[in-house]
Structure formats: structure tokens, C-alpha cells
Amino acid sequence: MMNTWDVIVVGGGHAGIEAALAATRLGCRVVLISAKTSRIGEMSCNPAIGGIAKGTIVREIDALDGSMARSADATTLHFRMLNRRKGPAVWGPRVQSDAAEYARAQQLYIKSSGIEIIEDEVTALDGVTDRVTGVKCRKSGSIRGKTVVLAAGTFLGGRLFRGEELWKGGRIGDLSAEALEKDLTERMFHVERFKTGTPARIVRSTVNTAELEVQRSELTKFTFSFGKYKPNDKEEVCYLTYTDKNTMNIAKDFLHLSPLMAGRIDGTGPRYCPSFEDKVVKFPDRQRHKIYVEPMGYGSRDFYLNGLSTSLPREAQLKMVRSLPGFEKAEISDYGYAVEYSYFHFSEIDETLRLRRTENVFAAGQICGTSGYEEAAGLGLIAGANAGRLAKSLEPLIMSRMDSYIGVMIDDIVSKGADEPYRMFSSRAENRLYLRQDNADRRLYRSADRFGILSEQKRELLTGNLKEADTIWNVLEGETVDGTRLSKWCRRPGVSVEDVVTRSRNLVNRDERVLASVILDEKYRGYIERNLRRHESRRDLEKISLRRISSYMEIDEICWEAREVLERERPETLARAERIPGIRPTDLNGLLIYLGRQRST
């Protein structure tokens, strides 16, 4: 009898890795098929993990026992806590990693987890779309599986652009998954096109770093992983430099050769992360733009130029780079380029990340319309867990937007999609004072444990953290300062963790990280509880179905723009309608009045 896997994962990027590992933790037999196994875990773009909101996703991945946090910790060269000017709820831990070491660490996790790895190109799903029997591969033929996770990243019908150069590929040096894209479109899946881009890599020895502003790593005990702190003894400095008028003028001179401006790229790119030529067009009066100069690895040959993403021709790129102070003699090792690729329209994906028209195919990562390693890994973990749970006939894992950024991301993607590659921002989370990076372990423990995705070792560690939090909380509740309970006293503005420890008899030797996190819970308690109440009332909206409405265009109680949007989006419930951009509270009231009238007639 042919071998049937519980879960087949297509793609060894950030999403595929977490998907394969999550399914394995559930006890599934997993095969990971990737076009080039030596590139498993590769960072296609910048060598950094985390950032505002993204850093919180990494911690959530760790709380769900994924590998991204541990690999980032083990390969950290430079650390910054972003957003320190704002409250701790929106601080964003970000590390610069050694890109090659990071990929090696991820490969090691996969190899040591008993996952079968096959180097091959998946050319199609196998069997009828409703219930596939596995996948077809170029060399290995049919591989059978109970479930399939597609995590093909930027490879589906991938096209690479640089000036007038155009070639097929998912990223430089890799194939374009053309056959798989063709199979998916022949099966009538709705796919659309996005684009993204990357800057040139520069030979480090050709840069005069004495001319650049030095950015040292923060001294910190921070790790993404909730495990015990293991300092990485390697460190690199990063640098900051600026473009000037000259850089802008060079870009302007070559604009007519930009694939984007010349209309050769149809896909939409991320507005929040524009190419340099985009910046020149959109902000013509800006005198300068920041460029972060980041080493690709420890003592690596190359620098990455964060902020100078471009798909202009090679000649323009070299001139632009050499216009930067310190880069007058710079040599480019790899030129920047743009990639255009297909992704699933949001209407194809459900809240478990299953493709709606199938019983057993899941989508994960960039293929869902997102951008970024962290977003991809978060989606991969949930898709893999759900594929694994389906293979074992268990109920699916659905993440709530009130408990995690991963939940916010999935809810946003499946309910309203995105008109540009979706990236996580803290402003997307209404419950962001609760969705902090410091408490991801405590927020997610119950779901993770219930859904069986924690290893024994992780469960032990997380239950230890929960117990520690309980002990601390009991102390805060039990002790008083000037007649006020410590739990209430610590909410006062300006009261720090150190102040609380000084005033308490029992907090001196407690775990510093857990202590700080519990105190933050107390400080934000009022806001968090108010948010939860608001959410509860929203839940009621979830119960109000809009399926009976045949045409929104006739509903006089809502404004004209809302009618058009609702007619197009056709939300299933009032809660979904509320989350559609452009729908205002008055429109929701109007809908309620309309539905009430319909019921009484």
C-alpha cells in the first residue's frame, strides 16, 4: 500500500517550517516538500526578526511552542526594543540575526523532529478539489496525504523584475512555482497578484563605516523565547546613513526604466514599505531618507541596506548606492529586485486557514496575502496545527482576535482581506493593551495546551510561569502600602517595578520578567476590562445574521457608500460588517433598524 502522510507541507519557508513542526507536535507523520532544501528557513529579505507588533507575534509563536523565537535568540547579533517612547504595551522587540545561522538553526529543528524532507517541486494538488488525496511532484510523482498545507510564499507564478530585466522565479536563484499556480487557477481558486522588493547587498569591505552613524545593540537580558536566558556571545553593530538630493535625482533619471512605473508590474506592493523609487515619486520634497546598514551575519561579507529597496536597473542601483556617504567606493554583491506573485483571495480561506472549497487543504504564510517572516510563521503554525488536528479527526484550533495578534491577523485576512500585502501593526488590535509581548505565554497557554501543540518540556516551562504569576498576584493582593492593596497601589502613575519590590516583603526573589508582566496587567486592568466588555457587546453582533438581505442598494437607513461596500463584501454577520473599512456605527444602527422592520413585517 502506498505511504499516506498525515500532513504534507509544501514549502520550507517560515510558514512551512512552523506548520510542519506544529503538526509533528500533535503526533502526526509529516513530510515537508521544498524545491531547494538547502534554502529551508532562508530569510528572503532583511536579516531581522521582530519589530513593533511583529515582535509580539514571535513571542506568541514561542508560547505555542514554535521554533522562530528560539532560532532568533540563538543567532541574535543586535537587539533593539522599538517604540520605547510609548507605553510598554506597544514595545516591539527586534533582533538582527545572522541570516545563514538562523536558517541552519531552523533546518536543525526540522531534521531533529523526525519530519521527512523531500527536495522536489510540487506541480499540482492530486485528486478532486473537494477532497485532495495529496500532491503531485515533478520528480517523485504522487505523494499521498490526509491533509496538505500550501506554504509556497512568493513563488506562485513568481516573476522577478529589475529595470528591463524580467525572469521567472520566487526569489533570486529559485524557481517560479508556475505549474502549481496553473493547477490552482484551473481548479478555479481565486488568486490575485501582489508584489514586493528587496534592496542591493553591499560588499562590507568596500564601505567606509567611519562615515556612518553607529547603532549599538542594547544591553539586555531579553529573549523572544520564554525559556531560560542564554546570551549569544556574538554581537555586531549596525549603522545609519541618509540618502540626499543626489540619490533622489539618480532615481528620478531612471524612473522610466522602473518596472513599476513602466506598468510592467500589475501586483500591488506594500504602501508601508515602499521602494526607493516609490518614495521619490510620493515624497518629492523630502530632502533625505534614512538607510539602516545591517550586516547579513556575524563577520559576513555583505551589508543589507534597509530602506533602499529598488528594482531600478543595475546602473541606477550602483549610482544610488555610491551617492551615500561612506559608500563612494561600494561594490554591490547582489542587486535589488522586485518580485510579483500570486496569493489566495481572502474569500478562499476560512478561520482555520483551510481553503473553503476543499475539505483538507490549508494555506499558510505569504500565500494568504500577508508579508513578513513573523506573519508567515504565525499563520504556518496555525495552519499546520489545524491540518494535523483534521488528520486526527479533532476539532480545529480557532484563534480569537481578543487573545492574540495571530488571531487578529487571521480574522482580518479571512473577513476583509487586504488591498496590499498585509503586515501586522499594533493599531490593528483593539485589545492591544492586553496583547503585549511580555504576557504571550500566559495569554495563550490554555489554548495551546487544549489543542495539544505543546511539547512536554514547553508545557512544564509555561505552567511554571503561570504558577509564578499566581504567586506574585497573591502577594500583590495580600500586601498593603499605606492601607492600599499593593495590586491597586502599583497602578498609580510613575510607580515602577522596583518601587513595588521595595515596598513588598515577598517579591525580592521572584522572576523579574513575570513580575514586570503581572504589574503591567494591573496597570492596564481598567482598560483591558473595558475592552472585554466592549467585545462582549460585539459578540452579540456576531449573532446577528445578514444572510437574509438580498440587496443592500435598497436599504435607505444606511448611507450610499456603505450600501455599495456591503453589496460587494456581503458580510455574514453584523460583527463582520462592522470590521469592513468605511462602515460607520450609524450604518450598523441603520442595518439594525432595517432588520427589525423586516422581522415585524
Ligand SMILES: Cc1cc2nc3c(=O)[nH]c(=O)nc-3n(C[C@H](O)[C@H](O)[C@H](O)COP(=O)(O)OP(=O)(O)OC[C@H]3O[C@@H](n4cnc5c(N)ncnc54)[C@H](O)[C@@H]3O)c2cc1C
Ligand atoms: C524579493 C523579496 C523581498 C521581500 N521583502 C520583504 C520585506 O521588505 N519585508 C517583509 O516583511 N517581507 C519581505 N519579503 C517577504 C518575506 O520573505 C516573506 O514574507 C516570507 O519569507 C514568507 O514566508 P513564507 O514561508 O510564506 O514563504 P517563503 O519564505 O517565500 O518560502 C516559500 C517556500 O516554498 C517553497 N516552494 C514554493 N513553491 C514550491 C513548490 N511548488 N514546490 C516545492 N516547494 C515550493 C520555496 O522553495 C520556499 O522554501 C520579501 C520577499 C522577497 C522574495
